[in-house]
Amino acid sequence: MMLLRTTLIFLILIMLPALGQTDYLDGVAAFTRDDYQTALSEWRPLAESGQADAQFNLGVLYDEGLGVKQDQAQAVQWYRRAAEQGHAQAQYNLAVLYASGLGVAQDYAEAARWYRQAALQNLREAQFNLGVLYENGFGINQDYTEAAHWYRQAAEQGHIAAQNNLGVLYVNGQGVPQDLMVAYAWYEVAAAWGNTKARSNRDQLIRKLDPAQLKEGQRLADEYAKRYRPKSP
Numbered sequence: 001m002m003l004l005r006t007t008l009i010f011l012i013l014i015m016l017p018a019l020g021q022t023d024y025l026d027g028v029a030a031f032t033r034d035d036y037q038t039a040l041s042e043w044r045p046l047a048e049s050g051q052a053d054a055q056f057n058l059g060v061l062y063d064e065g066l067g068v069k070q071d072q073a074q075a076v077q078w079y080r081r082a083a084e085q086g087h088a089q090a091q092y093n094l095a096v097l098y099a100s101g102l103g104v105a106q107d108y109a110e111a112a113r114w115y116r117q118a119a120l121q122n123l124r125e126a127q128f129n130l131g132v133l134y135e136n137g138f139g140i141n142q143d144y145t146e147a148a149h150w151y152r153q154a155a156e157q158g159h160i161a162a163q164n165n166l167g168v169l170y171v172n173g174q175g176v177p178q179d180l181m182v183a184y185a186w187y188e189v190a191a192a193w194g195n196t197k198a199r200s201n202r203d204q205l206i207r208k209l210d211p212a213q214l215k216e217g218q219r220l221a222d223e224y225a226k227r228y229r230p231k232s233p
Contacts, residue, residue, distance in 0.1 A: 024054060031057075036067025047078060055082035056090040063093065063103075072103025083114060091118035092126045099129070099138075108139025119150060127154035128162045135165070135174075144175030155186065158230040163190035164198040171205065180209060184217030189224045 027042030040061055046054035059078035062071045076097055082090035095114035098107045112133050118126035131150035134143045148169050154162035167186035170179050184205055190198035209217060 024051070027054070027057070036061060038067075040067045047081075050081075050085075052082040052085040052087040052090070055079075055085075056087050056093075059090065059093065063097075072097060074103075076103040083117070086117075086121075088118045088121040088123045088126070091115075091121075092123055092129075095126065095129065099133075108133060110139070112139040119153070122153075122157075124154040124157040124159045124162070127151075127157075128159050128165075131162065131165065135169075144169060146175070148175035156228050158228050160190045160193050160195045160198070160230055163187075163228070164195050164201065167198065167201060171201075180205060181213050181217040181220060184209065184214070185220035185224050188217070188221035189228060192221075192225060193230050 023042050024046060027039040027046075030036070030038035030042060040058070043054040043057050043061075047058045055078045059075045059082065061067050062078065063075035064070065068074075076094065079090045079094040079097070083094045091114045095111040095118065097103050098111035098114065100106070112130065115126045115130040115133065119130045127150045131147045131154065133139055134150065135147035136142065148166065151162045151166040151169065155166045163186045167183040167190070169175050170183035170186065172178070184202060187198045187202035187205060191202050206214065
């Protein structure tokens with residue numbers, strides 16, 4: 001099982017009141033020059049007043065030990081406060097900590113709950129990790145159909161590992177009808193972007209395909225490569 005670690009994204013707000021916006025952006029500027037203590041001092045008042053992006057960023061600082069002693073229990077608290085306001089990245093990072101047992105007792109069911117909320121907001125990393133939990137039955141009942149669904153959501157956003165995992169499900173006919181040509185296409189797309197597992201899976205699958213199947217798989221791969229390119233987080 002492979003779960004992604006936290007994704008650190010610092011959002012710049014444009015809808016804050018003027019003073020809050022200035023303080024927030026001052027914190028962003030401090031962070032970009034590696035002045036984490038100043039970033040902390042700018043974001044903390046906003047976080048304590050309930051501003052979700054500042055709460056998330058404060059969680060990141062504690063999670064990574066930037067400007068403060070690393071304290072993942074504190075990170076959990078700040079991520080939770082932002083997550084409960086619907087902050088997708090905070091929901092994702094909180095889920096990662098639950099899945100990893102960092103700063104909180106390991107709880108895959110709770111991880112799945114938060115991954116789902118972030119996945120429903122179209123966060124591809126959360127979609128991928130939720131697929132992993134469904135495929136392996138961690139914290140939720142094993143369900144290959146659900147795993148395929150969430151892998152597809154992420155794969156169509158260019159998530160390379162999800163593309164590979166979706167290919168595996170197509171090879172095995174788990175959660176989707178078995179289709180070696182579709183599997184080949186997903187492997188080929190992921191392999192083209194550097195996924196070594198996908199490259200190995202593709203090379204093994206080629207031995208099972210006749211020339212007509214391989215030609216169709218390559219046609220699908222060309223189509224998928226145009227539609228489902230990797231995107232920046």
